[in-house]
Structures are given as C-alpha cells and as structure tokens.
Amino acid sequence: MPVYIRKHPLEIPPPSEKDWIKKDEEENFFLQDPDQIFDSLPQPFRMINKLVTLVFEQAWEIIEKREALREAQIQKVKPTLYLPTAEFQVMGRANCLAASGQHVFVGLSSGLAVFNTPSCKRICAWESTRLEICAIRASNLGNETHLLVTVDDMGLARLFYFYRDSLLLIKVLNEVEEISKRNTCVEAELSQGGDYAGILLQGSTEAWLEIYRLPKESWLKETDHSQAAAAVSSFRERRLSQASTKSLDLPGEGSAETESPMSANRVETKLSLPVLLLKVRSPKPLTGSTFKSPLEALMKIDDGSVIGLGQNHMIKDYQWEQQDAIFRSTFEKHLERESEPDSKEEKPSHAVFHFLLPSRILQIGPEIKAQPDVPTGISVHWNGSHNLCLYLLTRPSKEKTDAELKPDTVWPCAAPITCSAVTSCSSYMALACEDGMITVWDRCLGFPLAVTALPEGCLSRTIHFLQTSAAPRDQLPRPKVQLLVLCTDGSLHLVTVSGPRESRTVLLADRSEDPDQTISAVAPIPAFPGAVLVFSWDGTVCLTDTATPQTVCHFITPPSHTVASPWQPVFTVDTTNQCLLLQGDEQQQQASLPTQTKGNQSSIFLFYFDSYQSMKVFPAVPEPPPDSLQHLPWDERCDIFLCDRLQRLPDLSQQVPKCWSQLRKHAAALRRESRKK
Known part of the structure; x- marks a missing residue:
C-alpha cells in the first residue's frame, strides 16, 4: 500500500486577519467584547468600519451637547418680552437713523426724510433719484435747529440745515466739476455743538482728513431773514388773490381767502459756506534719510518742543538693512517662518478721529479764550499706526491748508491702535491696541489713568464708555471709569478702572458656539447706568445689566416683522425721548400683500424705556457732572x-x-x- 510522505517539514502559516489585535490590548479586547474575535473584517472593510464608528461617535457627542444646551435653555428663566410702543412707516428702505432733539432723520434709498418723534409724523424730505444715503450724523443747535452731514453710496458728503420744518442743502463738501477727480468720502463726523465738521476722503493714492469750521450763528440770522421775506411775500399774494376774487365777483365764492402755493419751505435760501480749517494727510511710510548732514535735518524742523512722527532722521537705507539682517540672524529660531511681507508698505487709508474739548493735553495759550463747550482740538489715529496725533483747531488763518500739517502732540503706543473712544465731556480717552492692551487717559490731568489687558486672544473691535455717578462739587471726582469692549471673536467684556493699579475685567458674554447668537452690535443707554443693548445675528435685542450681569428683557418686533439685517442692524438710541428706534422687515410668509408695497416701505419701531416695568431695576439718572x-x-x-x-x-x-x-x-x-x- 503506497504511502505519501511529505518531503518538507510542516511550516507555520503566516498570521491571518484574525490576529490583528495587539498584545497589550488583547486582555482589554476580550474583556470588552469576547465575541468580536469571530467577527473581524478583512481590509479595507475594517478601516471603513473604524471611520464610520468614529463619525457616529463624534455626531453623537454633538447631539448630546445640543440636547444639554436645549434643556438648559428650557430650564432657564426666560426674560420678559416687550413689543414696541409706537411705529411709523417710511417710503423706501431705511439705511441709517439719527435722532436729535424731537426729530428723527432717516436715510433712505431715495434721499432723506425727517419725522417728529412724539407724533411719528413726517415733517419734510429731501428726495433725489438714484441716491442712497448710507450714513447720517446729526447735531442739535437749539431752537428746533439741527445740523446734518450725510454720506451716500457714491461717496459724496452733504451738509444739511434743518430749521423750522425746512430742510436746506448747504453744500456738497467733496463736489468737483470733473467726476474723474472726485474723492470718495469714507466717514463724516460733527462736533457735539455743531461748531466743526470733519470728513475722511480717500483718493487713488492717499487719504486725508478735512476739518471745516461751520458759521452756525450766521446761518440762524440768514434763515430768520429768509423766513421773514417768505412771510411778507405770502401775505402779499393773499392780498392780491383777495382783490382779484372781489373784482371778478364770482357767485358762490364771495371773499373767501385762498392759500398761496408759495410756502416758506419753497423759498430759496442761500446760506454761508463752511470754511476749510485743516487738512490732515496720512503719515508717510518711514524710508531711508536723504539728508547729507545733521544740520540739514535740523533745518527741516520748525519747532523742537514736540515729539514728531520720525520723518526727520539720519538713518540710511543700508543701515536699516544691516540692522534687520543682524536681528534676523540672531533671533532666527524665534521668528515665525511665514510668507514674507511685501516690500512695499501700504499707505494708511482709514482713520478714526474725535473732537476734543479744552484740557491740559492741548495747551492753547493764554492769548486765546476757549469756551468750555466748544472743541479746541482733534485726535487722529490711522490704521496700522502706533501714534495718536493731536491737532489744535485754534490755528491762525495765515497757515495754508494745503501745506503738510504737523501734529501739535504725539502719543506713541507700543502696538498699532485698533480703536478708540472719548467721553462726551472729553475727560477720558481710551485707546485699544493690537496686543490686547487698553490705555485710559485722564485728559484733564494729562497722564494715563490705567493700563489694562484683555484676556489672551481677544482683540478689541469697538469701545464704549458707560455712564457713572458724578462726584459732588466740593470733592474731587474719583476716577472710576467703565468701558464696554466688544471683541472680534464676539465676546463682550466690562473693564472697570478705579486707579493706576485698580482695574478689573468681567466677561459679560462669551463667544457663542452657535453662529446665530453671535453679537453684532452693542449700545449703552446713557440715562440708565449699567444698561446695555446687545444685538445678535438671530435678530435678538436684549437689555443687559452690567452690574449683575444678567439679561433684563428682550425687545421684539411684532409677529408680522423681523429685525432688518440683524448682522448689521439699523437702529439709534434717542437720548432726548429715552427710546430705541429699530428698523423691521415684513415677514416673507405674508404673500397676500402686493410686492410693490413690501419693497417701497420700511417700518421703524419705537421702544420707550419709561413704559416698561423692567427698567426700574436700574438706578436713577445720575446728577449732571460738576x-x-x-x-x-x-x-x-x-x-x-x-x-x-x-x-x-x-x-x-x-x-x-x-x-x-x-x-x-x-x-x-x-x-x-x-x-x-
């Protein structure tokens, strides 16, 4: 009987797909799921299974977080919801609002309209086809007189004068004969009393700031004269119409008086033009010196009592290159290896400026008498610049406005300035830099009150001063300053400064994981210390008490409307009538209304703070400052x-x-x- 004999010895086969478990994980594997050893999959299905399991676990974690957040929102005490107390309609879409005195100025897609706040009635309008007003600044001059400066979508800045239900166009500040030479207006501001106006212009190669002195006293006389002339002409026309009706002796009409079509609003009034006072150009980038000797550099300096911007120096181009090479070779390990910046520096194209009242920072001299409520200077800082430049407005008229203007005072900072704010009385100024540092200056005493830092990774986007209680007249005002800081990541902070070493930062709202709850804008209410309006991307408008901090109530629109463009809401706080004006859009679900009616009208809702019960949690209005x-x-x-x-x-x-x-x-x-x- 033949027997088959194996020539080679029996070899151990290679490991199969079942032996994929590691030795150190074998014990835990069998303890967790012993049956899994019989269900192992071959490649590539095993990898696919792992990926699907990972995706499922991550999705389940997200679901659990959202469920926990939803349950927390349900269990959380819901704030009181308040509907608007008044409403008025405007023809066209409202792009901006400004409240001054008893009037509201609305920038529309076809011009400018004026409404009375208590009655919500339209008073007058200035209409122009294919012109969209994008920004409005208003200043109350008293005696029902207001000054307006507007910026449209074409970059034109217009100066208006509102007087006794009449809206007069004074001048287009940046108007030129040739359109190709027109400069675009980026921003416009008015001083608190309407004495000065400033516009930021941007050309093809540079940007500059123009400051105008406004002859508001002469405007009042000219408008009074024109109103008197209009009244006389109207009286004469009524007398002529009466005489004509009597001579005709028409039956049924008798001697009834007829209204003249000519009115005071239609009388052409030519007002005095504003005077260009200053022209501040953007700072030039620092380059190598062209001076041959130090004496030549000193000849370029008119006054050596002020720290300049560093333009007149003796450093050559090759010296800067040598120092830069030495620095990079020494600290090569610590430098970030990213894309090298462009060799050509971009010129500053945007600036933030504030009008400043008299203080010890800008010395105007004893020969000039300054009024306490009239600005004597401006502060300017350009984007990407470390320097805050201060300029005097009380300059002699002999200086040429086209000449290069040098700042009267320069405040250098350790990092580029991102944003700034000034109190209404110009007592304090806050500067926020790119490194997260905030410096609060006491302008009356002339030195920094405190320097504080935001949490790491927070960069300031906007800064607002909050109203604080005033000190009695027989005591020195204690330096207690509160700042509301909105950061670029959506977080909201309250910075309280009480002295050089006494500063505290409180987180009012953290960065939200839900994009719809991201904060889009904030606005303090001066009449209620500690009250702040917070606007979110989902259209929520909540009132927050910074002392607690807690949400007091929500201001909502009617069910038929929503907040217009909640990522950039159109609103204003009326400090005279103590109300919030907010634009709302009609819901898309109401398709029964005609399309033309929806597109040609906008709703402005008014929320009067005194009519809501929740506003009583805030303290009383502080006494006026001494x-x-x-x-x-x-x-x-x-x-x-x-x-x-x-x-x-x-x-x-x-x-x-x-x-x-x-x-x-x-x-x-x-x-x-x-x-x-």
Missing part, C-alpha cells in the same frame, strides 16, 4: 485739593512703611552684589 476744576477760582480749587489730600493722608501713611522696607531690601541687595564684585 463744572471742571480748571474753570473754578483758584481759592476754591486749592481748598478742594487740600481737603482731598487730607482725606487720603491715612492711606498714604500706610503706604510709606512698605515703600521704605522695599527700598531697604533693594539697597541691601545692591551692597551684596558690590561686595561680590
């Missing part, structure tokens, strides 16, 4: 300073021993180091 100390007599100022010094004496006596102990320790350390050497 007169500035620099306007008091010298004997009263000395008494106030001495009393304040006497009150601070106990605190100073406690700080003196600490300072002496620190000095002794420092002196002892210096002695030890000197002995070792």
Whole structure:
C-alpha cells in the first residue's frame, strides 16, 4: 500500500486577519467584547468600519451637547418680552437713523426724510433719484435747529440745515466739476455743538482728513431773514388773490381767502459756506534719510518742543538693512517662518478721529479764550499706526491748508491702535491696541489713568464708555471709569478702572458656539447706568445689566416683522425721548400683500424705556457732572485739593512703611552684589 510522505517539514502559516489585535490590548479586547474575535473584517472593510464608528461617535457627542444646551435653555428663566410702543412707516428702505432733539432723520434709498418723534409724523424730505444715503450724523443747535452731514453710496458728503420744518442743502463738501477727480468720502463726523465738521476722503493714492469750521450763528440770522421775506411775500399774494376774487365777483365764492402755493419751505435760501480749517494727510511710510548732514535735518524742523512722527532722521537705507539682517540672524529660531511681507508698505487709508474739548493735553495759550463747550482740538489715529496725533483747531488763518500739517502732540503706543473712544465731556480717552492692551487717559490731568489687558486672544473691535455717578462739587471726582469692549471673536467684556493699579475685567458674554447668537452690535443707554443693548445675528435685542450681569428683557418686533439685517442692524438710541428706534422687515410668509408695497416701505419701531416695568431695576439718572476744576477760582480749587489730600493722608501713611522696607531690601541687595564684585 503506497504511502505519501511529505518531503518538507510542516511550516507555520503566516498570521491571518484574525490576529490583528495587539498584545497589550488583547486582555482589554476580550474583556470588552469576547465575541468580536469571530467577527473581524478583512481590509479595507475594517478601516471603513473604524471611520464610520468614529463619525457616529463624534455626531453623537454633538447631539448630546445640543440636547444639554436645549434643556438648559428650557430650564432657564426666560426674560420678559416687550413689543414696541409706537411705529411709523417710511417710503423706501431705511439705511441709517439719527435722532436729535424731537426729530428723527432717516436715510433712505431715495434721499432723506425727517419725522417728529412724539407724533411719528413726517415733517419734510429731501428726495433725489438714484441716491442712497448710507450714513447720517446729526447735531442739535437749539431752537428746533439741527445740523446734518450725510454720506451716500457714491461717496459724496452733504451738509444739511434743518430749521423750522425746512430742510436746506448747504453744500456738497467733496463736489468737483470733473467726476474723474472726485474723492470718495469714507466717514463724516460733527462736533457735539455743531461748531466743526470733519470728513475722511480717500483718493487713488492717499487719504486725508478735512476739518471745516461751520458759521452756525450766521446761518440762524440768514434763515430768520429768509423766513421773514417768505412771510411778507405770502401775505402779499393773499392780498392780491383777495382783490382779484372781489373784482371778478364770482357767485358762490364771495371773499373767501385762498392759500398761496408759495410756502416758506419753497423759498430759496442761500446760506454761508463752511470754511476749510485743516487738512490732515496720512503719515508717510518711514524710508531711508536723504539728508547729507545733521544740520540739514535740523533745518527741516520748525519747532523742537514736540515729539514728531520720525520723518526727520539720519538713518540710511543700508543701515536699516544691516540692522534687520543682524536681528534676523540672531533671533532666527524665534521668528515665525511665514510668507514674507511685501516690500512695499501700504499707505494708511482709514482713520478714526474725535473732537476734543479744552484740557491740559492741548495747551492753547493764554492769548486765546476757549469756551468750555466748544472743541479746541482733534485726535487722529490711522490704521496700522502706533501714534495718536493731536491737532489744535485754534490755528491762525495765515497757515495754508494745503501745506503738510504737523501734529501739535504725539502719543506713541507700543502696538498699532485698533480703536478708540472719548467721553462726551472729553475727560477720558481710551485707546485699544493690537496686543490686547487698553490705555485710559485722564485728559484733564494729562497722564494715563490705567493700563489694562484683555484676556489672551481677544482683540478689541469697538469701545464704549458707560455712564457713572458724578462726584459732588466740593470733592474731587474719583476716577472710576467703565468701558464696554466688544471683541472680534464676539465676546463682550466690562473693564472697570478705579486707579493706576485698580482695574478689573468681567466677561459679560462669551463667544457663542452657535453662529446665530453671535453679537453684532452693542449700545449703552446713557440715562440708565449699567444698561446695555446687545444685538445678535438671530435678530435678538436684549437689555443687559452690567452690574449683575444678567439679561433684563428682550425687545421684539411684532409677529408680522423681523429685525432688518440683524448682522448689521439699523437702529439709534434717542437720548432726548429715552427710546430705541429699530428698523423691521415684513415677514416673507405674508404673500397676500402686493410686492410693490413690501419693497417701497420700511417700518421703524419705537421702544420707550419709561413704559416698561423692567427698567426700574436700574438706578436713577445720575446728577449732571460738576463744572471742571480748571474753570473754578483758584481759592476754591486749592481748598478742594487740600481737603482731598487730607482725606487720603491715612492711606498714604500706610503706604510709606512698605515703600521704605522695599527700598531697604533693594539697597541691601545692591551692597551684596558690590561686595561680590
């Protein structure tokens, strides 16, 4: 019987697909799922299974987070919802709002309209086809007179004068005969009392700021004269119409008076034009020096009492290149290896400027009498610049506006300035830089009040000063400043400054994971200290109390409307009538209305704060701030300073021993180091 004999020995086969488990994971694997060893899949199905399982687990985690957030929102106490107390319709789409006195100015897609706030009635309008007003700034001049400056979609800045239900166009500030030479207006501002106006213009190669002096006193006289002439002409026409009706002796009409078609609004009034006062050009990029000697550089400097912008220097191009090469070779390991910046520096194209009242920062001299409520200077900082430039408005008329204007004062910062804010009384100024540092300046005393830092990774987008209680007249005002800072990541912070070393930052709203709840804008309410309006992308308008901090209530539109463009809401806070004006759009679901009616009308909703019960949680309106100390007599100022010094004496006596102990320790350390050497 033949027997088959294997020539080669039996070999151990290679590991199969079942042996994919690692040795260190074998015990845990069998403990978790012993049956999985019989269900293992071959490649590539095993990898696909792992990916599907990973996606499922990540999706399940997201679902669990959303469910937890939804349950937390359900269990959370819902704030009170308040509907608007009044409403008025405007023809066309409203792009911007401005409240001044008892009037509301609405920038439309076809011009400008004026409404009365208490009655919500339209007073007058300035219409122009194919012209869309994008921004409005208003200033109350008193006696039902207001000054307006507008910017349209074509970049034209117009100056209007509203007087006794009449809207007059004074001038187009950047109008030129040739369209090719027109410069675009980027931003426009008015001073608080309407004494000055500023527009930021941008050309093809550079940008500059123009400041105008406004003859508001002469405008009032000219409008009074024109109104009187219009009344006389109207009276004469009525008399002529009466005489003509009597001579004709028509039956049924008798001697009834007829209204003249000529009215005061139709009388052409030519007002005096504003005067160009300053022209501030954007700073030039720093380049190598062209001077051959230091004497030539000194000849270019008119006054050596002010720190300049660094243009007149003796550093050559090759010296900068050598220093840059040495720096990069020394710190090559610490430098970020990213794409190298362009060799050509971009010129600044945008600036932020504020009108400043008299203070110790800008000395105007004893020969010029300054009024406490009239601006005496402006502050300007350009994008990407470290310097805050201050310019005087009380300049002699001999200087040429076309000449290169040098700043009167320069405040250099450690990082580029991103945004700034000034209080209404110009007592404090806040500067936010790209490194997250915020500096609060006391303009009356002339030194920084405090320097504080935002949390890491937060960059300021907007800054607002909050209203605080005022000090009595017989005491020095204690420096307590509150800042509302909205960051670029959507977080909201409250910065409280009480002194050089006393600053505190509170997180009011963290960055939301839901994009619809991202904060789009904030606005403080001056009449209610600590009250802040917060607008979100989903159309929510909530009132937050910064002292708690908690949401007090929500302002909502009627069910038939929604907040228009919630990512950039059109609203304004009327400080005179204490109300919020907000634009709303009609819901798309109401298809029964004609399409033309929807597109040609916009709804403006008014929320009067005094009519809501929840507003009582805020403290009473603080007393008006006392007169500035620099306007008091010298004997009263000395008494106030001495009393304040006497009150601070106990605190100073406690700080003196600490300072002496620190000095002794420092002196002892210096002695030890000197002995070792």
